Amino acid sequence: MSQTTNIADIKAEVGGSHLEHPSDVKLEDVLPKNPGPWYKNSRLTYLNFLLLVPIFSSTGIGYDGSMINGLQAQTQWQNYFNHPTGYTLGHISCGPTYGNFIGVLFAGFIADKWGRKWGIIIGASIMVIASAIQAAAQNYAMFLVARIIIGVGSVIAIVPSPSLLSELSYPTHRAFMTTAYNVMWYGGATLAAWITYGTYWMGEDSHWSWRIPSLLQAFFPLCQLALVYWIPESPRFLIFKDRIDEARKILVHFHADGDESSPLVDFELSEIIQALEMEKQTKNVGFGVLFNKENRRRAFISAMVPFMQQMSGNGLVSYYLSLVLNSIGITTASRQLIINGGLCIYNWGIAMVMTGFVPRFGRRPLLLICTSSMLLIFVIWTILSAINQQRNFEDTSLGRGVLAMIFLYYFAYNIGLLGLPYLYLTEVLPYYIRSQGMALGQFTTACVGIYQAYVNPIAMDAISWKYYIVYCVIITFEFVIVFFFFPETKGSTLEESTEAFDRSVHAGVRHQKAAPADIEMVDEKASTAN
Known part of the structure; x- marks a missing residue:
């Protein structure tokens, strides 16, 4: 299947398969018959492992909320920042939200222009830098600025993450994976809660009791940066950018276990193409x-x-x-x-x-x-x-x-x-x-x-x-x-x-x-x- 810039041409190429009328075909019709457990399929297992990359965007947000909870209970943090209450405490908790308002201006553009993966890469990189600034904070203002930057990075990574998760997941796993995305918020929250508890015992004069949890906020973004090279790009994004061969290879490799003749791959490609046709018809429709x-x-x-x-x-x-x-x-x-x-x-x-x-x-x-x-x-x-x-x-x-x-x-x-x-x-x-x-x-x-x-x-x-x-x-x-x-x-x-x-x-x-x-x-x- 060669590259093309015309949706009709793409549809004609896919139409050569036996699924000429995908709307008349159900998912159960193209799924493998009598399949074994998914975890015995090495390619599907590997794919589900790589899907931790977008999931970690939610996990990192969970870490942030729980960490702030833990730091408020630490006398070391309270003393260092003069026991913030009311508006001063509100600013610290709301810092990432300020950053979200800034980051959302660019997040959608990055994900649509350069791909879901680049959105995660840029967002995770900003998070790593911001976590280092937060851990090195010398005063309230520096800590607050770091938290605003964290908000910028987090939203740039969050916007493409559910899309990449949904568009890469095996079809019958998609509902579970989409639901589980936000559930993993608690994974980060749990880690932050026990880290702040452990560092509390470092002593009331130790600033590292709150600097260590702040620095470890970079852990999940670093995991994303370490794994993102291996996770494939969204097939839908690739087709949108006329990189049809790449999209098909990804679907064949991960969803069809390497079977080039799989009807499931043709079914998925047909659905993506129909969605692109709808987008072409409605792309000029405004927010109204x-x-x-x-x-x-x-x-x-x-x-x-x-x-x-x-x-x-x-x-x-x-x-x-x-x-x-x-x-x-x-x-x-x-x-x-x-x-x-x-x-x-x-x-x-x-x-x-x-x-x-x-x-x-x-x-x-x-x-x-x-x-x-x-x-x-x-x-x-x-x-x-x-x-x-x-x-x-x-x-x-x-x-x-x-x-x-x-x-x-x-x-x-x-x-x-x-x-x-x-x-x-x-x-x-x-x-x-x-x-x-x-x-x-x-x-x-x-x-x-x-x-x-x-x-x-x-x-x-x-x-x-x-x-x-x-x-x-x-x-x-x-x-x-x-x-x-x-x-x-x-x-x-x-x-x-x-x-x-x-x-x-x-x-x-x-x-x-x-x-x-x-x-x-x-x-x-x-x-x-x-």
Whole structure:
């Protein structure tokens, strides 16, 4: 297959295969028959190992949030930076968000112009440099600047990472891998939590207690730089750049175990070409198309899902666990660090288990269970915190009760708001507005990040447990929104999910689409495919 600059010519070349009408062919028709376990296929195993490169973008962000939590509990860090509170603490937590606003201006251009791999390379390189500056910080300003630069690098690496992960994954692994992407946030969070606990014991006069965790923030970006040479570029990007032979070779090598005649490869190439044809027809459509009458519900969901992901109370614990623990009388630095580390391990385990449930249950049921459970737990959490403060934190059983609610809360949160949102948004948004919808979601996330960085620490200092009432109201609002406005998309391929969305909306969001051939059951059955 030679290079060409014309989509029609590409389609003609692929059309020579037996899949002349790919829309009439299902994924299960082209998958290998009676396959063995995927981990016995050396090429597929190698591919899944290389997919750690984009996954580490999420892991690095998890490290950052947990590290800041741990540093707040360290007396060494607090003393060195004069015990930051309120706005000063908000600036440090919000530093990466400032950087995100800068980096997002270039991230999409880099990924589309030079490729997904170059986005990761540039972003990871910036992260390494910023981590070194952060570790060498001599004052508050230098530490803050380093964190802003970290935000620039992280968003440049994050923007192409889910795309590369989705576009390279074996077809039946794609839903799991997309869900697992954000689950690995907890991998970095766990590592940071226990590193900050270990360095705490270096002594109160040792600045290395916080410099070492800051320097080790470069670990995952360095892993990306070490492995990125071997991971192939996105086949879709290569076809978009008219490098057809390269794209086909990648698909044949990794998805077809070297079989040049594999119908699966022709099927995948045909789908990519159809997507490129759609892009060619809609590339001049502006951002405003997202708010057309037929897409307004999608635009609302694109903004609402990230809002729920960030504004369901998790921000209080993610960046301000120390303040929360102080509010229930747990003030010892060593105890706070142990709780931070234990919470990360617990969350990581729960999130991994929940990833396996996504193909079995609908998106709507998981989100409804998630929000209703969070609301119940947050109400109990608020009541226990209020009574605990009234008794001057002398009743240790109440403190333990609040701590238990924190762990139960994260169990509920992980059911539907960790990995699922990335999968749900790709299913809700059709191809021609997917990038606009994702951009709207990133904008929402950044805005919420600004709010949380400044309001949360100030509110916690000012009114303590009373601030939890705000989140009880917000979670109630989220449950109502999911119940009335979120349609079901389970049981469809990515291309079919648009029709599933429209049918569910017209029939009422409580309607569960019964798909004659559930692609997610194919995913489950074929997860061992080679």
